[in-house]
Amino acid sequence: MAAPRTVTLGLVQMSMVADPAKNLEAAGAAIVEAAGKGAQVIVLPELFRTLYFCLTQDTAQFDLAEKIPGPVTEALCPLAKELGVVIIAPVFERAAPGVYFNTAAVIDADGSYLGKYRKMHIPQDPGFEEKFYFTPGDLGFPVFETKFGKLGVLICWDQWYPEAARLMALGGAEILIYPTAIGWLPEEKAELGAAQHNAWQTVQRGHAVANGCYVVAVNRGGTEGETEFWGRSFVSDFYGQVVAEAGEAAGEIVTYTCDLKALEDFRRIWPFFRDRRIDAFDDLKKRIRD
């Protein structure tokens, strides 16, 4: 079977404060701690520099956006090099006045900035007013080849879309990475909270199975406004098994060592990619078939 190969993931679940500098400082400390635990690919939550400002629609919040590369890569590229780790750093990106993205910067273990992923699927519902803030991503679904493996970085709402996971896997990704900010609204939690969490975790575990990939989701914790971010960052293996998971606590660092040999063995036993009916997939580009 395939040759032995591993990579250790570091999941930085954290809560944020109003001051972006303090969040960057806290993230840096968490990265050092995760690296100390052996993590090689370290993932921060969606929009880790700021509070989840999408609770309401407020033009003043655009002040929070920054260039990429910019302050975050200037701070984290040297840290990545010093520690020899890959860092996924999701921040609010200012492209131009009136054009902002929900983006993740990808930094390789030698400290080089590899590029960015701009969130392709943008939600819009009460308390998650993202279509107001974010232009839908315009860079497609790039796979980043890092020192420790080929990474498919997606963001939050993307996690519900099998197409996004599939495109990353078709591009060679072995690990699908979802920085996220998902939580409960008080009026829904009692009735639907457990089911919503189950749906969120299940759909991502399903992507892991369908694509023969590891999946890692890194959520924020803590309560902002009325929204209770539920933490529960996790890793799923390609059998859909939750192999590592954080609690609901605001801050927690989880590490997990992925077995990429076992991943290749899985794909040899169940070679799903071999049999895809690409001749019959035209209608996937339709909004609806009617």
Place this chain on the structure above:
Amino acid sequence: MAAPRTVTLGLVQMSMVADPAKNLEAAGAAIVEAAGKGAQVIVLPELFRTLYFCLTQDTAQFDLAEKIPGPVTEALCPLAKELGVVIIAPVFERAAPGVYFNTAAVIDADGSYLGKYRKMHIPQDPGFEEKFYFTPGDLGFPVFETKFGKLGVLICWDQWYPEAARLMALGGAEILIYPTAIGWLPEEKAELGAAQHNAWQTVQRGHAVANGCYVVAVNRGGTEGETEFWGRSFVSDFYGQVVAEAGEAAGEIVTYTCDLKALEDFRRIWPFFRDRRIDAFDDLKKRIRD
């Protein structure tokens, strides 16, 4: 929110014998029993007329194939009409000498034959020698509008493909139906058996979430040759929750009442179809992106 609407599913988990007439008789009795329990859409396992002949590659087994419509619809259409139920009847289809399909006939509650689905994704691995027997389906992904709802009927290996589930949902399906024949090989069961079952169930639960559909999988039970079919037929709701499940026993009838109002409410709260990036899905038609 949406108007109340329900449909009751009947899952006929069964084991088969060598004589196709006896399997048809047993299926008929199970259909009567399921209808007696209130089932309105009754699903038989993949290739319910025969043993799972794909354990080996043997040209003599082509004698088992039959026309559709043919003997099975002649037997089950009157039964569907008498009971007022929809029946999904998967059989080995003979189209022409040398052209055979793994097919499911769909019969409406008034006894009319609505059409057929021919399995699109065909596996091939030791003990599941299906590429030897079955031409890949040539009818695409039709959705059948029955008295009790719009059904997306797929078969077994299709269950691993998010594209298949998505195309059915885009076509209006509210319930994805997977007749199947999946089991453990003795050399794998101890090490991988639990993980394989978990993967099988998880990927289908993921389809339910991603598409806002109910998913029902109906497996065979019993041991044939060395293959131990694992039963465990189940229903998942659109939150990915297993809401009904059979054991590993050879034969078992399970019923479950789906809440199609709750399904529409789910799609209103999480409107995944609204935000699909169909402008960026070209590469889904590639075998691999390189």
